[in-house]
Amino acid sequence: MKKVAKVISQSNNSLVQSMPEENLQTMGARVRHYRERLGLSQEELALRVGAAQQTIQSLESGKIRKSTFLPHIAKALGVDFDALLLGKAQPQVIRTSRPLLMATTRRVPLFTTRDCEVVQAFLQDQSVQSASGKWVSMDYSLPFAESGLRLFALKLSLSDEAFQPEFRPGDQLVIDPDAPIQPSDPVIVFKPGAERLNLNRYRVVSQSGADIDYELVSIHPDFPSFAGDELKSLQILGSVIQMRRPTSSRIRLAVLEEQYG
Known part of the structure; x- marks a missing residue:
């Protein structure tokens, strides 16, 4: 009996390197080419640059041709900015194996607004993890270069009405407890005895030297604002930076609005 030789498929590396140049005439095609060369999904690339997955999808499809994230995308993909934007020749093809996370990238724990005690424990000890064990990836070469080790994230649910309408169920908010609070910043607030963390806007009423008179204004009209002596019992955990x-949360929200709207 004759033995039939098995045909070995080409590796992903050779397939990527043999892609015809005429297929890379648009910026969207180049973004997709370099992303797939690294083995990244649209969501993974979006997380690395701090953008929404929809932004990456729109760039690759040609729906949008400009974005403030393009320099960060080029850096995350390991290509020259001009090569990505204008299609200029890349001096050297970078290895196509899937890279490890960059040294400037670390995991930020993802909590829910009901994790009041756990969040407070994390602010004291950064080895504390969320109950779900979930996290988000933050690239410290982006706007978070000055953020400290206490950075954390909150994922909103349908019951987080105090965050609406500015934020929606499924949104992930990144909070920096060590960032200086600026007027009009949305801040995460903990009130002793409350079942969940809430969101208020930091509003300066008056300022004299280092003395600042401020109030915490509720974003949702059905939730209270705080001022004066009420502020003494509250703890501001940090600013939303x-x-x-995620695209999936927008789709899910649209379905919910259709069902209950």
């Missing part, structure tokens, strides 16, 4: 809205 970024909001991430």
